Amino acid sequence: MNRALLEMLADMEPDLHTEVHRACSDEPMRRPDHRAKKHARPMPWIRYAAREAVEMTVVIGFFVTVGAVGLGVT
Secondary structure, eight states, rough: HHHHHHHHHHSOOOOOOHHHHHOOOOOOOOOOOOOOOHHHOOHHHHHHHHHHHHHHHHHHHHHHHHHHHTTTTO
16 A cells, blocks of 8 residues: 555646745835825934833833832732
């Protein structure tokens, strides 16, 4: 039976119709908002600093809250 199976596998034609052409693209990968980013004005430094300050405040507040709950302060 193994010999018959090997002969059958040897006689099979390889599958030449694959889905590779659908999976790959000739276009380079781009950001979805590449048009919006291309002509956008740079962010002013004060707005960038304010955004960073807000993010750091949120992160520090989260850790302080977790630490206070862990120590049983509240």
